[in-house]
Amino acid sequence: MFDRVSDLDDGGAVDSGQGARGRPGVRGKRVLVTGGTRGLGEQIVRLLAAEGARVATCARTGGDLEALRGSLAGPAGEHLFTRALDVTEPERLEEFVAASAERFGGLDGVVASAGGSRGRSLELADADDWLATWELNVGHTARLVRAALPYLRTAGGGSVVVISSISGWKPGPNAQYGSAKSAQIHLAASLARELGPDGIRVNAVSPGSMLIPGRRWDRMRTEDPEMFAAFAQAELPGGEPVAPHEVARVVAFLLSDWSSGISGANLPVDRAQNAPSPDGY
Ligand SMILES: NC(=O)c1ccc[n+]([C@@H]2O[C@H](COP(=O)([O-])OP(=O)(O)OC[C@H]3O[C@@H](n4cnc5c(N)ncnc54)[C@H](OP(=O)(O)O)[C@@H]3O)[C@@H](O)[C@H]2O)c1
Structure with missing residues (x-):
């Protein structure tokens, strides 16, 4: 398929018959x-920056954004644009999208990755927990895409990736979380149809339980190895949860022009995991 290995390394030179829009990677993309x-x-x-994309990101904790920038060496760190904000505050999110587009001279892609759950089981979660979970996952995603739309249109199209979850279609504890993740999958499918005429692709990526240092499954593995082993035995055919860098690669692919044929999809990245938690059902 490739004449030379360096055809891949320089992010170009692959003749796909589509000129610049047929490039395999994310080099030069503004995301x-x-x-x-x-x-x-x-x-x-980290993956996008290492692959030569210009990346903007946000989180509520400014110190963590500074630490992230400091840990990225060379041009990757220089190109990183950050802002401390809460994505559930619509105006702050919209300002950040506009500022990122201004900094980069446009946008080619957005990834809605901030997400999570508030509250516990039905009787231990109140209306505010349901609303907060909805806003963090679904509300912020919809407003992000809406704010990015003019820039993606100006770029002649683009790619939107919505981070959902295995919990979006497999039942598990905390119904407010699964419901919101399910809505994200629907959002991606519907927006793919609505924005397709503008050349904008929209896809959901649904990770399985990810092994993240210090987080739930990693803690369970060290603090309660028997329970972790039972979880792996029952629900993880690969024996191990998927790693976040494995999911990141799929996201990068969806941002690249090599995924030009994919829109409106929900891509599970879960190594065929069964239930989304050791609590079963
Ligand atoms: N962890 C899993 O096993 C798993 C499995 C399937 C799907 N997912 C999904 O994958 C995505 C990432 O999950 P993760 O576990 O990697 O998340 P995480 O470790 O909790 O990290 C969340 C990131 O989002 C930021 N964030 C959280 N709330 C925010 C807010 N209101 N405004 C702005 N930034 C906010 C956090 O920084 P600050 O706290 O500083 O704001 C942090 O940078 C989520 O959508 C999640 O639902 C996770």
Whole structure:
């Protein structure tokens, strides 16, 4: 398929018959990623920056954004644009999208990675927990895409990646989380149809339980190895949860022009995991 290995290294030179839009990687792409200081978002930012994209990211904790920038060597760190904000504050998010586009001279892609759950089981979660979970996952994603739309249109199209979850279609504890993740999958499918005429692709990526240092599954592995082993035995055919860098690679592919045929999809990255938690059902 390739004449030379360097055809891949320089991010170009592959004749796909589509000129610049047929490039395999993300080099030169201008991408905004929400929630880029920890977990999956951090891995996405690091991979995109290492592959030569210009990346903007946000999180609530300014010190973590500074630490992220400091840890990126050379041009990757210089090109990183950051802002401390809460993605559930619509005006702050919209300002950040506009500022990122101004800094980069446009946008080619956005990734809604900030997400999570508030509250616990049905009787231990109140209306505010449901609303907060909805706003963090679905509300912020919809407003992010809306704010980025003029810039993606100006660029002649682009790629939107929505980070959902295995919990978006497999039942598990904390119904407010699964419901919101399910809505994100629907959002991606619907927006793919709505924005397709503008050349904008929209896809959801649904990670399985990710092994993130210091987070739930990693803690369980060290603090309760028997429970972790039972979880792996019952629900993880690969024996191990998926790693965030493995999910980040799929996100980078969806941002690249080599995924030009994919829109409206939900891509599970879960190594065929069954239930999304050891609590079963
Ligand atoms: N962890 C898993 O096993 C798993 C599995 C499937 C899907 N997912 C999904 O994958 C995505 C990333 O999860 P993760 O576990 O990697 O997350 P995480 O480790 O909790 O990191 C979340 C990131 O988002 C930022 N963030 C959180 N709330 C924010 C807000 N209101 N405004 C701005 N930034 C915010 C955090 O920084 P600050 O705290 O400083 O704001 C951090 O940078 C989420 O959408 C999650 O639902 C996770």
